[in-house]
Amino acid sequence: MKVCIAEKPSVARDIAAVLGARTKREGYLEGNGYQVSWTFGHLCTLKEPHDYTERWKRWEMYQLPLIPPRFGIKLIENEAYIKQFKILESLIQNADEVINCGDAGQEGELIQRWVMQKAGCKCPVKRLWISSLTEDAIKEGFQKLKDQQEYRRLYEAGLSRAIGDWILGMNATRAYTLRYGANRQLLSIGRVQTPTLALIVRRQQEIENFIPEQSWKLKTVYRDVTFSSVEGKFSKKEDGEALLHKITDKPFIINDITKKKDKEPAPRLFDLTSLQVECNKKFSFSADDTLKLIQSLYEKKVTTYPRVDTTYLSEDIYPKVPATLKGMTDYHTLTAPILALPIPKSKKVFDNSKVTDHHAIIPTGIAPRNLMDNELKVYDLVARRFIAAFYPDCEVSTTTVLGESEKVKFKVTGKQILKPGWRIVFDKNQPDDDDKPAKEEEEVAVLPDFIKGESGPHKPDFAEKWTSPPKPYTEATLLRAMETAGKLVENEELRDALKENGIGRPSTRAAIIETLFKRNYIKKERKSLSATQTGVELIGTIRDELLKSAELTGQWEKKLREIEQGKYEAAAFIAELKAMAQQIIDNVRNDTTAKPIASQ
Numbered sequence: 001m002k003v004c005i006a007e008k009p010s011v012a013r014d015i016a017a018v019l020g021a022r023t024k025r026e027g028y029l030e031g032n033g034y035q036v037s038w039t040f041g042h043l044c045t046l047k048e049p050h051d052y053t054e055r056w057k058r059w060e061m062y063q064l065p066l067i068p069p070r071f072g073i074k075l076i077e078n079e080a081y082i083k084q085f086k087i088l089e090s091l092i093q094n095a096d097e098v099i100n101c102g103d104a105g106q107e108g109e110l111i112q113r114w115v116m117q118k119a120g121c122k123c124p125v126k127r128l129w130i131s132s133l134t135e136d137a138i139k140e141g142f143q144k145l146k147d148q149q150e151y152r153r154l155y156e157a158g159l160s161r162a163i164g165d166w167i168l169g170m171n172a173t174r175a176y177t178l179r180y181g182a183n184r185q186l187l188s189i190g191r192v193q194t195p196t197l198a199l200i201v202r203r204q205q206e207i208e209n210f211i212p213e214q215s216w217k218l219k220t221v222y223r224d225v226t227f228s229s230v231e232g233k234f235s236k237k238e239d240g241e242a243l244l245h246k247i248t249d250k251p252f253i254i255n256d257i258t259k260k261k262d263k264e265p266a267p268r269l270f271d272l273t274s275l276q277v278e279c280n281k282k283f284s285f286s287a288d289d290t291l292k293l294i295q296s297l298y299e300k301k302v303t304t305y306p307r308v309d310t311t312y313l314s315e316d317i318y319p320k321v322p323a324t325l326k327g328m329t330d331y332h333t334l335t336a337p338i339l340a341l342p343i344p345k346s347k348k349v350f351d352n353s354k355v356t357d358h359h360a361i362i363p364t365g366i367a368p369r370n371l372m373d374n375e376l377k378v379y380d381l382v383a384r385r386f387i388a389a390f391y392p393d394c395e396v397s398t399t400t401v402l403g404e405s406e407k408v409k410f411k412v413t414g415k416q417i418l419k420p421g422w423r424i425v426f427d428k429n430q431p432d433d434d435d436k437p438a439k440e441e442e443e444v445a446v447l448p449d450f451i452k453g454e455s456g457p458h459k460p461d462f463a464e465k466w467t468s469p470p471k472p473y474t475e476a477t478l479l480r481a482m483e484t485a486g487k488l489v490e491n492e493e494l495r496d497a498l499k500e501n502g503i504g505r506p507s508t509r510a511a512i513i514e515t516l517f518k519r520n521y522i523k524k525e526r527k528s529l530s531a532t533q534t535g536v537e538l539i540g541t542i543r544d545e546l547l548k549s550a551e552l553t554g555q556w557e558k559k560l561r562e563i564e565q566g567k568y569e570a571a572a573f574i575a576e577l578k579a580m581a582q583q584i585i586d587n588v589r590n591d592t593t594a595k596p597i598a599s600q
Contacts, residue, residue: 003095004036004128005088005112007102010299011133012038015101018138027087035091039102043081043088044114046166047072061178061589065171065581071163073114089119100148101128104357105307106564107507109151110158127151129357131305132364133298154357157564164556164577165191171581172547175588180541182596187538188519191553191577192504192512194539197521198548199481201531201539203473210469216240217465220410222252222458223448227403227410233465244462247405252458254450255409256402263393265348266422268311269360269385272506273483275306275378280476283377284527287475287510293378294361300375302368303382305358307507312354313362318345321390327365331383334425338390349389362386384425391422399447405458414447472528475513482509485554501554537597544584 004019006012012029016022020032028037049056052068075085092098098121102108116125125148130141172189181187215233218240219226234240268274275294279285285293294306321343325335363383371379395418403410417423473481481487483502504512516522521535531539542548556576562568 001095002034002097002099003091004034004099004101005115006036006038007041007108007111009038011101012036014133015138018135019142027084028091037088037091039088039111039115040081040084042111043076043085044073044118045076046162047074049170059174059178061175064175064585065578067167067578071166073118075118085115085118088115092116092119092121095123097123098125099128099145100125103307104129104131104305105507106154106158106161106505109154110162113155131358133301134364134366153564153566156570157560160563160570160573161560163574167577167581172584175585176541179588179591180597185597187597189547191556192508193515194542195503195548195550195553196482196512197516197531197535198539199478199486199550200473200522200529201536203470204531204536207469207472212466215465215467216462218243218460218462220247220252220405220458220460222403222456225412225447227412230409230411240462243408244460247408247460250406251455252403252405253455254401254403254452257450257452258400260398261418262396262398264396265393266388266391267385269313269349269362269389270382271309271311271360272306273309273479273509274311275361275381276479276510277476278381279378280474285374287479288514290378291510293375297375297379300371301366302364302379304362304364306361308358308361309506310355310358311360312351313349313359314352314355315350317359318350324363324365325387327367328363328383329367331387334387338387343390388422388425391425392419394421394423395419401447401450412447416446472530474527474529478513478529479509481550486550501551501558503550503553503557534597541597543587543591546580547584
């Protein structure tokens with residue numbers, strides 16, 4: 001008998017239907033030589049300190065650091081979990097072969113292996129690796145089952161992450177709580193959680209400590225178009241005023257007109273982070289809300305696997321694109337023009353070198369039915385991004401006009417869309433990016449036709465300006481900051497490069513933000529995130545830059561990816577975390593300066 005283990009009951013039912021296992025049993029489905037069962041996500045977890053020794057139940061500084069000689073796992077104490085595990089244990093011990101059908105990612109691999117390890121699995125194990133739950137995808141996946149050994153490195157990376165987080169979280173949390181927690185205030189410290197909080201605290205302090213700087217700008221309005229002085233800002237008021245007096249009541253002359261045609265490619269396909277960013281900006285969904293919605297769409301078979309960090313498709317997807325587009329019947333008017341011509345195979349969309357375990361999030365081609373309103377919103381974003389990827393580039397013309405009055409030079413720039421291309425797909429809801437810094441130069445949408453040498457009256461203006469403080473983080477901009485270890489970047493290519501050192505994984509960043517809310521370390525006002533007094537004091541108390549540096553934490557994330565790729569050893573990563581835990585505890589013990597932190 002072959003035993004298949006999925007990560008949740010709904011996925012198990014989909015797999016069982018394809019395999020012909022239609023007889024319902026308690027805790028599994030059976031038929032056609034298969035038994036298909038499930039977990040409920042994590043059934044097992046790493047043991048807690050008191051599971052190793054009774055002494056570690058007591059929180060005492062002298063016992064730190066807590067480092068078990070060998071890390072062990074245990075069942076989560078939940079009646080339903082224990083009951084399901086006993087069913088799985090019986091199935092596994094009597095199986096001829098086990099097929100790991102868990103989520104095709106690092107965490108999914110860890111969940112399944114812990115269950116098989118706890119159940120004492122001795123038979124051969126195969127791995128199902130699929131990117132969608134459609135019938136075709138499941139059938140194709142079962143035709144290409146691989147030996148579980150091929151995913152050993154993936155498991156080692158997941159295990160290293162779990163052990164590393166345990167070492168740092170257990171020891172640093174106990175040390176900081178014992179040393180700085182007033183009135184039994186728990187001070188939770190985490191490998192990713194704490195540098196994320198530090199990002200928010202630092203931004204908040206930048207805003208609070210911001211000193212506005214005064215400047216002046218000289219502008220003039222000619223033919224209802226506002227031109228800005230090429231001098232930029234004036235730090236001395238009298239300098240600008242002198243020019244204002246010089247040009248007042250003098251004619252304005254157009255000196256030069258340059259037009260440059262350019263092409264704008266369609267926005268990238270979604271990875272999980274960019275989808276969470278877009279949903280936060282457009283619908284104010286939290287990162288956690290978006291993850292739940294796109295996970296639901298995946299389980300309803302209308303979108304592909306969501307926990308991904310690439311915006312590219314592998315080249316083997318290209319032949320499937322026409323069928324996917326044809327299946328998107330609700331978007332027939334948009335897909336018909338693409339299907340009428342050969343579908344382009346752009347390197348900006350299809351690139352094997354940019355895809356590891358899974359490709360970008362795209363529709364499966366199965367028409368969405370009976371979706372909730374918020375699910376439809378998320379699906380629509382994914383669908384339109386996918387369709388737009390196969391539309392022509394948007395052709396634009398950028399016009400720069402130079403003018404002057406009494407040799408004082410001015411400039412204005414305008415953009416005109418010549419051929420909308422992919423922008424048709426989005427109507428008025430065109431993709432934007434709140435991460436981008438505000439432009440110093442104003443840009444007019446469309447300029448009137450100017451003629452070189454023309455002149456006429458104008459209305460100059462000299463206005464006082466003050467520099468603005470940085471904006472508070474929103475969930476969208478915080479997710480971007482986590483993805484790029486705190487660096488604000490517009491360029492997508494550079495952003496891709498920085499992902500290697502991002503903090504957290506796409507699948508965990510939402511949970512990290514939620515944890516900060518639950519710990520009362522951050523709060524939200526409308527879309528803006530800010531740190532509570534407790535959060536500010538905690539970051540102020542932490543002396544170890546290692547604990548709160550997004551950049552350093554990003555380096556650990558890179559090492560975890562290298563473990564997955566076979567370029568770095570898990571044992572070396574764990575040794576680093578052990579040494580760091582010892583250093584943190586020594587620093588806390590020797591600190592005589594910080595004040596206790598009370599809950600607010």
